[in-house]
Amino acid sequence: MSVASPFSIAIVGITVLAFLGLPIGHAMIAGSILYLLLAGLDPGIVAEQLLNSMYTGYVMLAVPLFIFAAELMNIGSMTERLLLFCNAFVGRFRGGLAQVNIVQSIIFAGMSGSAVADAAGTGKMMQVMMTRDGRYTPSYAAALTAATAVIGPIIPPSIPMVLYALVSDASIGYLFLGGVVPGVLMGVAMMILVVYTARRRNFPVETPVPVRELPGITIRAFPSLMMPVVLLGGIYGGVMTPTEAAAAAAAYAFLISVLLYRSVTARQLYASLLASARSSASIGMLIGGALVFNYVVTVENIPNALAAYLAGMNMTAVQFLILVNVILLILGCVLEGTAILLIIVPVLVPTAEALGVDMVHFGVMVVVNIMLGLVTPPYGLLLFIMTNISGASLRAIVRDILPFLVALLVALALITFVPEIVLWLPRQFGYQG
Template identity: 35%
Template sequence: MQELSILFGCAFLLLMLLNTPIAVALALATLLSLIATGSDASYVLASKFANGLDSFALLAIPFFILAGYLMGQGGMAHRLMDFAASLVGRFPGGLAYANALTCMMFGSVSGSATAAVSSVGSFMIPQMNQRGYPRDFNIALTATAATTGVIIPPSNVMIVFAVAAGGVSIADLFLAGIFPGILIGLSLCLVCFLASLKLKFPAEAPAPLQQVGLAFKRAFLSLLLVVIILGGILSGIYTATEAAAVAVLYALVVSVFIYKSVRLTQLPSIFLKTGATTAVVMLLIGASSGMAWMLSSANIPQQLSESILALSENKYLVLLAINLLLLLVGIFMDITPAILIFTPILLPVMRQFGISDIHFGIIMISNLCIGLCTPPVGTCLFVGCGVGKSRIAKVAPYMLPFFLSMIIAILVLTFVPAVSEWLPRAYNE
């Protein structure tokens, strides 16, 4: 069995070095490993591929993706930005706070970090450039703040984790992500505060109360979507999957008929992009499911768990080691396959130390979010540099303080479980 794991690892690494798409690399490496065992490889892989996708919860993913695209083109980012700016624009560095808050709100509404970078960044970065904020600072802020939308519900990757962990409540995960997402967002705002002291960022004219009310009124329908999704799930009116369908209907009505910023003629292209994105995600899930079954049949997760446990019996040292591992994994692997691959391996270790599935899910997702802003995989960083018209080498120095603040926040939520567990526990009581 050890030879099987070595064969899989070598094949996977070789395919990755050849720049093979990760889903294809996973499937081919698994197929090669199954052939080496003498089993009916094609039948087994196809069967496990299909079984991995046979989950009602996964139906929520294409719906949330479609809702995110509709809202991204529906003018919701501008309304949220105006509301955030009316609240915090009066302070020195107010536009930086507004950028961070807008990314948090839009990311939570759309469930997509890259959508937040492109939608918010395309408007906020030029605005901040005109007010004298450093261009590369603006890009770094937008790229990192957008990742909070992956933690604050609704979140596609939380659904993926729930499926990978087997039986974890999506509603509890959604609740558990609220405080950690806010904590990370506030840590980014702290960096903005320190930067405003050093670089003397300007303050905007205080917004009259009437203007704040008008901005809230314009953003109300956008913010209401989160209430509709979470309220419906937590009250038992509908499941997370049904909530995703409701989100699509709501986003369609608001974007097309109320805001009128999406034309009916644009819908086919939005549906096409949704289908393409969904196909990539589902291919990753199917391939990862086949790989997970192959590794499990070879007893590899159990062996790795025993190896980790042998390193130390101290829970806090093991948590630190796993945080470091996840940070490194996030640098080189996208968040969805990383969750699918490492959840079955690390979750048994966490359970032996008394770490709840929900707490570990938040730890894993928060760590992997940093990888969205780091090369070579960092999609948020690449999109931010594209929108802001800069290069990664110039943005990188401004990323470091934000990375540090995110890591500190992650350590807090790692060693203070109540940050993620209090809200779902209070709800279930």
């Protein structure tokens, strides 16, 4: 490829604009239009082709709906009731509040589909609970909350999995199912680490919740606990598509928070709508830029060229998966996860298919990699969020999160090399991959 080729010039343009502070979505659109003009292609015809291909695709509608559902859960009392429920059952053990943090993330993961929503929604409450009376250091509480929030997009619903389905044509329903066991595995890995750390650092034992109070706490949390059941039951019962399930999740969160719990004011509801619109617009612009750039990449035949190059290296499927893990983990340190998912992954998908890698297994592995990028410095978005919430220094949080990162990497290795961890549950529901 010539240094002065339209594609090279477009890449340089995108890089320069991104470094100058232009949002990556806008930079990709500008660079891609520059490529089309230099290559003599009509931008109007390209836009028409992209729009025609999207008219029958409703996958992207799930993204703003899941975001809105997460916003409603954060402003209502659903999260507080879930925390009380988790504390009643696992808070009584040594390091109990740390275990509560992990369990609530596993449960909340079945509702929000977003790691950022998980950290922002329950992070502040967990930070206050864990640091009260000096039980845990602020940096340890923040590190644990950031690490557990990673589970959010692994257990369904999952916004990153929706985006992966957009670029790979994999089934969203089976992707959701494929994330259940890996998500629980990641939670268990961190719970085992907390048990070990609690004994070594002599973490406090919380006052047990009396048994007679358990039924009442469970009843109060029951409507919130039913949300994953409604969501997943609707999808796998054949009642609704994943996109319709996203609408059902938003409607259910609205009914529970506003009508049943009566914990949301009109002002809070308006603010949540605005926040959801801003987040959706931001992701939508990135998706738009990625779609145009992916068209450019396809015109340049880069995915097929990469697949042919790797085939010439006689690379096995396992070697390819190891290479993908390394690439994504490195990129996750410096790039935003959605950008990786929409720009880098489409280039890797044809090679994965050519090597016989299952697309559901590949998708879950990719999403786990991208989520780990949220807790790896220097970019780690969740680290910045928890630094702001906790007041602890970034250096202290990074120090305390390293053991959890090791536990998550062990879980990633198992997910990579033992595909049945991902595929067992989808196959119980008829998946033939």
